[in-house]
Amino acid sequence: xxxxxxxxxxxxxxxxxxxxxxxxxxxxxxxxxxxxxxxxxxxxxxxxxxxxxxxxxxxxxxxxxxxxxxxxxxxxxxxxxxxxxxxxxxxxxxxxxxxxxxxxxxxxxxxxxxxxxxxxxxxxxxxxxxxxxxxxxxxxxxxxxxxx
Amino acid sequence: xxxxxxxxxxxxxxxxxxxxxxxxxxxxxxxxxxxxxxxxxxxxxxxxxxxxxxxxxxxxxxxxxxxxxxxxxxxxxxxxxxxxxxxxxxxxxxxxxxxxxxxxxxxxxxxxxxxxxxxxxxxxxxxxxxxxxxxxxxxxxxxx
Numbered sequence: 037x038x039x040x041x042x043x044x045x046x047x048x049x050x051x052x053x054x055x056x057x058x059x060x061x062x063x064x065x066x067x068x069x070x071x072x073x074x075x076x077x078x079x080x081x082x083x084x085x086x087x088x089x090x091x092x093x094x095x096x097x098x099x100x101x102x103x104x105x106x107x108x109x110x111x112x113x114x115x116x117x118x119x120x121x122x123x124x125x126x127x128x129x130x131x132x133x134x135x136x137x138x139x140x141x142x143x144x145x146x147x148x149x150x151x152x153x154x155x156x157x158x159x160x161x162x163x164x165x166x167x168x169x170x171x172x173x174x175x176x177x178x179x180x181x182x183x184x
Numbered sequence: 185x186x187x188x189x190x191x192x193x194x195x196x197x198x199x200x201x202x203x204x205x206x207x208x209x210x211x212x213x214x215x216x217x218x219x220x221x222x223x224x225x226x227x228x229x230x231x232x233x234x235x236x237x238x239x240x241x242x243x244x245x246x247x248x249x250x251x252x253x254x255x256x257x258x259x260x261x262x263x264x265x266x267x268x269x270x271x272x273x274x275x276x277x278x279x280x281x282x283x284x285x286x287x288x289x290x291x292x293x294x295x296x297x298x299x300x301x302x303x304x305x306x307x308x309x310x311x312x313x314x315x316x317x318x319x320x321x322x323x324x325x326x327x328x
Contacts, residue, residue: 135316139309139312139313140309142299142305142308142309142312143190143305143306143308143309144305145305146305150299150300150308151300153312154296154299154300154308154312154315155296157312157313157315157316158292158296158312158315158316158319160316161316161317161319161320162316162319162320164320165320165325171258171317171320171321171322171325172317172320173257173258173259173261173262173265173314173317174261174262174265174310174313174314174317175313175316175317175320176309176312176313176316177190177265177309177310177313178190178191181190181191181192181265181310182192182261182262182264182265183192183264184191184192
Protein backbone atom coordinates (compact mmCIF):
# COMPACT_ATOMS: atom_id res chain seq x y z
CA UNK A 37 0.00 0.00 0.00
CA UNK A 38 1.68 3.22 -1.10
CA UNK A 39 1.37 6.69 0.34
CA UNK A 40 -0.91 7.86 -2.46
CA UNK A 41 -3.44 5.14 -1.71
CA UNK A 42 -3.52 6.25 1.92
CA UNK A 43 -3.98 9.92 1.10
CA UNK A 44 -7.82 10.07 1.27
CA UNK A 45 -7.81 8.36 4.67
CA UNK A 46 -5.05 10.64 5.91
CA UNK A 47 -7.08 13.66 4.81
CA UNK A 48 -10.22 12.33 6.50
CA UNK A 49 -8.28 11.76 9.71
CA UNK A 50 -6.78 15.25 9.52
CA UNK A 51 -10.26 16.69 9.05
CA UNK A 52 -11.43 14.78 12.13
CA UNK A 53 -8.51 16.18 14.11
CA UNK A 54 -9.42 19.71 13.05
CA UNK A 55 -12.85 19.09 14.54
CA UNK A 56 -11.34 17.62 17.70
CA UNK A 57 -8.91 20.51 18.22
CA UNK A 58 -11.74 23.01 17.79
CA UNK A 59 -14.09 21.08 20.03
CA UNK A 60 -11.63 20.56 22.86
CA UNK A 61 -10.67 24.22 22.67
CA UNK A 62 -14.29 25.21 23.15
CA UNK A 63 -14.86 22.62 25.87
CA UNK A 64 -11.78 23.79 27.75
CA UNK A 65 -13.10 27.33 27.68
CA UNK A 66 -16.50 26.26 28.92
CA UNK A 67 -14.93 24.23 31.72
CA UNK A 68 -12.81 27.14 32.92
CA UNK A 69 -15.59 28.15 35.30
CA UNK A 70 -15.44 24.85 37.16
CA UNK A 71 -12.47 25.74 39.34
CA UNK A 72 -10.41 22.75 40.38
CA UNK A 73 -12.53 20.19 38.59
CA UNK A 74 -10.47 17.28 37.22
CA UNK A 75 -12.32 17.86 33.98
CA UNK A 76 -10.14 20.88 33.20
CA UNK A 77 -6.76 19.10 33.08
CA UNK A 78 -8.35 16.19 31.25
CA UNK A 79 -9.64 18.52 28.56
CA UNK A 80 -6.31 20.34 28.38
CA UNK A 81 -4.46 17.06 27.98
CA UNK A 82 -6.85 15.92 25.25
CA UNK A 83 -6.50 19.26 23.45
CA UNK A 84 -2.70 18.97 23.48
CA UNK A 85 -2.85 15.39 22.20
CA UNK A 86 -5.12 16.33 19.30
CA UNK A 87 -2.96 19.32 18.35
CA UNK A 88 0.07 17.02 18.22
CA UNK A 89 -1.80 14.47 16.08
CA UNK A 90 -3.14 17.18 13.78
CA UNK A 91 0.38 18.48 13.19
CA UNK A 92 1.68 14.97 12.58
CA UNK A 93 -1.10 14.30 10.08
CA UNK A 94 -0.28 17.48 8.20
CA UNK A 95 3.25 16.18 7.77
CA UNK A 96 1.99 12.77 6.69
CA UNK A 97 -0.40 14.25 4.11
CA UNK A 98 2.39 16.37 2.70
CA UNK A 99 4.74 13.39 2.60
CA UNK A 100 2.06 11.48 0.69
CA UNK A 101 1.98 14.22 -1.93
CA UNK A 102 -1.19 15.93 -0.77
CA UNK A 103 -2.18 19.43 0.25
CA UNK A 104 -3.35 19.16 3.86
CA UNK A 105 -7.05 19.87 4.23
CA UNK A 106 -7.63 23.13 6.07
CA UNK A 107 -9.73 23.57 9.17
CA UNK A 108 -13.11 25.22 8.93
CA UNK A 109 -13.54 28.53 10.69
CA UNK A 110 -15.92 26.89 13.15
CA UNK A 111 -17.78 23.64 13.70
CA UNK A 112 -21.31 23.04 14.95
CA UNK A 113 -21.48 21.98 18.55
CA UNK A 114 -24.43 21.14 20.76
CA UNK A 115 -26.03 24.28 22.12
CA UNK A 116 -26.12 23.00 25.67
CA UNK A 117 -22.54 22.78 26.86
CA UNK A 118 -22.74 24.35 30.28
CA UNK A 119 -22.63 21.52 32.79
CA UNK A 120 -19.72 19.15 33.48
CA UNK A 121 -21.88 16.26 32.31
CA UNK A 122 -22.70 17.94 28.99
CA UNK A 123 -19.07 18.85 28.41
CA UNK A 124 -17.90 15.36 29.32
CA UNK A 125 -20.44 13.78 26.96
CA UNK A 126 -19.25 15.95 24.09
CA UNK A 127 -15.62 15.15 24.85
CA UNK A 128 -16.42 11.44 24.79
CA UNK A 129 -18.37 11.76 21.55
CA UNK A 130 -15.42 13.53 19.96
CA UNK A 131 -12.92 10.94 21.14
CA UNK A 132 -15.09 8.11 19.83
CA UNK A 133 -15.35 9.75 16.44
CA UNK A 134 -11.58 10.07 16.28
CA UNK A 135 -11.05 6.46 17.36
CA UNK A 136 -13.30 5.25 14.52
CA UNK A 137 -11.39 7.42 12.10
CA UNK A 138 -8.05 6.06 13.26
CA UNK A 139 -9.32 2.50 12.90
CA UNK A 140 -10.11 3.32 9.27
CA UNK A 141 -6.67 4.89 8.90
CA UNK A 142 -5.06 1.67 10.12
CA UNK A 143 -6.81 -0.15 7.28
CA UNK A 144 -5.66 2.35 4.68
CA UNK A 145 -2.00 2.62 5.59
CA UNK A 146 1.10 0.46 5.78
CA UNK A 147 4.53 0.57 7.32
CA UNK A 148 5.41 3.38 9.68
CA UNK A 149 2.18 5.26 8.99
CA UNK A 150 0.14 2.24 10.01
CA UNK A 151 2.25 1.73 13.11
CA UNK A 152 1.51 5.29 14.14
CA UNK A 153 -2.19 4.87 13.40
CA UNK A 154 -2.34 1.69 15.52
CA UNK A 155 -0.65 3.44 18.43
CA UNK A 156 -2.92 6.45 18.14
CA UNK A 157 -5.99 4.23 17.96
CA UNK A 158 -4.95 2.79 21.31
CA UNK A 159 -4.26 6.18 22.85
CA UNK A 160 -7.63 7.47 21.72
CA UNK A 161 -9.39 4.47 23.21
CA UNK A 162 -7.74 5.19 26.56
CA UNK A 163 -8.82 8.81 26.32
CA UNK A 164 -12.41 7.61 26.01
CA UNK A 165 -12.03 6.14 29.50
CA UNK A 166 -10.96 9.55 30.81
CA UNK A 167 -14.31 10.96 29.75
CA UNK A 168 -16.41 8.17 31.20
CA UNK A 169 -16.52 5.82 28.26
CA UNK A 170 -16.78 2.14 29.20
CA UNK A 171 -14.05 -0.32 28.25
CA UNK A 172 -14.85 -1.97 24.94
CA UNK A 173 -13.70 -5.16 23.31
CA UNK A 174 -13.36 -3.64 19.85
CA UNK A 175 -13.01 0.15 20.00
CA UNK A 176 -13.32 1.90 16.67
CA UNK A 177 -15.22 -0.93 14.98
CA UNK A 178 -18.94 -0.79 14.15
CA UNK A 179 -21.25 -1.89 16.98
CA UNK A 180 -22.03 -5.58 16.72
CA UNK A 181 -19.09 -6.23 14.42
CA UNK A 182 -18.19 -9.50 16.13
CA UNK A 183 -21.68 -10.93 15.67
CA UNK A 184 -22.64 -9.65 12.22
CA UNK B 185 -16.23 10.23 11.79
CA UNK B 186 -17.02 6.67 10.78
CA UNK B 187 -14.62 4.60 8.79
CA UNK B 188 -15.40 2.77 5.60
CA UNK B 189 -18.00 -0.02 5.84
CA UNK B 190 -16.59 -3.12 7.44
CA UNK B 191 -18.16 -6.46 8.27
CA UNK B 192 -16.64 -9.45 9.98
CA UNK B 193 -17.51 -11.81 7.13
CA UNK B 194 -16.25 -9.37 4.56
CA UNK B 195 -13.06 -8.87 6.50
CA UNK B 196 -12.09 -12.51 6.65
CA UNK B 197 -13.10 -13.18 3.08
CA UNK B 198 -11.04 -10.26 1.88
CA UNK B 199 -8.15 -11.50 3.97
CA UNK B 200 -8.58 -14.89 2.34
CA UNK B 201 -8.81 -16.53 5.72
CA UNK B 202 -12.28 -18.01 5.65
CA UNK B 203 -11.89 -19.47 2.18
CA UNK B 204 -9.96 -22.69 2.13
CA UNK B 205 -10.16 -23.19 -1.61
CA UNK B 206 -10.50 -20.61 -4.29
CA UNK B 207 -12.62 -22.12 -7.04
CA UNK B 208 -11.95 -20.67 -10.44
CA UNK B 209 -14.22 -20.95 -13.43
CA UNK B 210 -11.86 -23.52 -14.97
CA UNK B 211 -12.39 -25.79 -12.01
CA UNK B 212 -16.00 -26.24 -13.03
CA UNK B 213 -15.22 -27.04 -16.68
CA UNK B 214 -14.83 -30.82 -17.11
CA UNK B 215 -13.30 -30.37 -20.54
CA UNK B 216 -10.54 -28.16 -19.34
CA UNK B 217 -7.15 -29.82 -19.79
CA UNK B 218 -5.58 -27.58 -17.20
CA UNK B 219 -5.33 -28.74 -13.60
CA UNK B 220 -7.34 -26.79 -11.11
CA UNK B 221 -5.58 -23.63 -10.09
CA UNK B 222 -4.05 -23.83 -6.65
CA UNK B 223 -4.99 -21.05 -4.28
CA UNK B 224 -2.15 -18.74 -3.55
CA UNK B 225 -0.99 -18.89 0.04
CA UNK B 226 -2.61 -16.26 2.22
CA UNK B 227 0.19 -14.09 3.58
CA UNK B 228 -1.87 -13.33 6.68
CA UNK B 229 -2.88 -16.89 7.52
CA UNK B 230 -0.12 -17.33 10.07
CA UNK B 231 -1.01 -14.06 11.78
CA UNK B 232 -4.69 -14.94 11.98
CA UNK B 233 -3.90 -18.37 13.38
CA UNK B 234 -1.54 -16.89 15.96
CA UNK B 235 -4.07 -14.22 16.91
CA UNK B 236 -6.81 -16.79 17.40
CA UNK B 237 -4.48 -18.99 19.44
CA UNK B 238 -3.49 -16.04 21.63
CA UNK B 239 -7.09 -15.24 22.47
CA UNK B 240 -8.07 -18.88 22.94
CA UNK B 241 -5.15 -19.33 25.30
CA UNK B 242 -6.17 -16.32 27.33
CA UNK B 243 -9.76 -17.54 27.56
CA UNK B 244 -8.65 -20.97 28.75
CA UNK B 245 -6.17 -19.63 31.30
CA UNK B 246 -8.48 -16.88 32.62
CA UNK B 247 -11.69 -18.85 32.50
CA UNK B 248 -11.14 -20.76 35.70
CA UNK B 249 -11.51 -17.73 37.93
CA UNK B 250 -14.79 -15.84 38.45
CA UNK B 251 -12.90 -12.58 38.92
CA UNK B 252 -11.84 -12.77 35.28
CA UNK B 253 -15.35 -13.27 33.91
CA UNK B 254 -15.61 -9.82 32.31
CA UNK B 255 -12.18 -10.13 30.76
CA UNK B 256 -13.01 -13.55 29.35
CA UNK B 257 -16.15 -12.10 27.80
CA UNK B 258 -14.04 -9.40 26.13
CA UNK B 259 -11.66 -11.97 24.68
CA UNK B 260 -14.56 -14.11 23.46
CA UNK B 261 -15.95 -11.12 21.56
CA UNK B 262 -12.50 -10.46 20.11
CA UNK B 263 -12.09 -14.09 19.10
CA UNK B 264 -15.51 -14.01 17.45
CA UNK B 265 -14.38 -10.99 15.45
CA UNK B 266 -11.64 -13.19 14.03
CA UNK B 267 -14.12 -16.05 13.46
CA UNK B 268 -12.15 -18.25 15.80
CA UNK B 269 -13.62 -21.33 17.45
CA UNK B 270 -14.55 -20.65 21.04
CA UNK B 271 -12.77 -22.92 23.53
CA UNK B 272 -15.18 -24.84 25.70
CA UNK B 273 -12.85 -26.61 28.12
CA UNK B 274 -11.39 -24.14 30.57
CA UNK B 275 -8.92 -26.42 32.26
CA UNK B 276 -5.97 -24.12 32.27
CA UNK B 277 -4.04 -23.54 35.44
CA UNK B 278 -5.37 -20.26 36.88
CA UNK B 279 -3.10 -17.28 36.53
CA UNK B 280 -2.06 -15.09 39.43
CA UNK B 281 -3.12 -11.43 39.13
CA UNK B 282 0.44 -10.46 38.26
CA UNK B 283 0.67 -13.19 35.66
CA UNK B 284 -2.68 -12.07 34.22
CA UNK B 285 -1.36 -8.54 33.77
CA UNK B 286 1.80 -9.87 32.15
CA UNK B 287 -0.17 -12.06 29.72
CA UNK B 288 -2.51 -9.23 28.81
CA UNK B 289 0.41 -6.88 28.19
CA UNK B 290 2.06 -9.49 26.03
CA UNK B 291 -1.18 -9.81 24.06
CA UNK B 292 -1.29 -6.04 23.52
CA UNK B 293 2.26 -6.11 22.19
CA UNK B 294 1.53 -9.02 19.89
CA UNK B 295 -1.71 -7.64 18.47
CA UNK B 296 -0.04 -4.28 17.95
CA UNK B 297 2.77 -5.94 16.02
CA UNK B 298 0.40 -8.10 13.98
CA UNK B 299 -1.73 -5.06 13.12
CA UNK B 300 1.34 -3.21 11.93
CA UNK B 301 2.70 -6.02 9.81
CA UNK B 302 -0.19 -7.92 8.25
CA UNK B 303 -0.89 -7.47 4.55
CA UNK B 304 -4.64 -6.93 4.64
CA UNK B 305 -5.74 -3.50 5.79
CA UNK B 306 -9.13 -4.53 7.13
CA UNK B 307 -7.52 -7.31 9.14
CA UNK B 308 -5.06 -4.74 10.48
CA UNK B 309 -8.00 -2.61 11.59
CA UNK B 310 -9.47 -5.48 13.61
CA UNK B 311 -6.13 -6.50 15.12
CA UNK B 312 -5.40 -2.90 16.07
CA UNK B 313 -8.84 -2.60 17.62
CA UNK B 314 -8.25 -5.76 19.66
CA UNK B 315 -4.96 -4.33 20.97
CA UNK B 316 -6.73 -1.10 21.92
CA UNK B 317 -9.59 -3.03 23.48
CA UNK B 318 -7.26 -4.99 25.73
CA UNK B 319 -5.52 -1.77 26.78
CA UNK B 320 -8.90 -0.38 27.86
CA UNK B 321 -9.64 -3.20 30.30
CA UNK B 322 -9.45 -2.49 34.03
CA UNK B 323 -6.88 -5.24 34.58
CA UNK B 324 -4.33 -3.09 32.73
CA UNK B 325 -5.64 0.28 33.83
CA UNK B 326 -4.82 -0.46 37.45
CA UNK B 327 -1.39 -1.88 36.76
CA UNK B 328 0.53 1.09 35.41
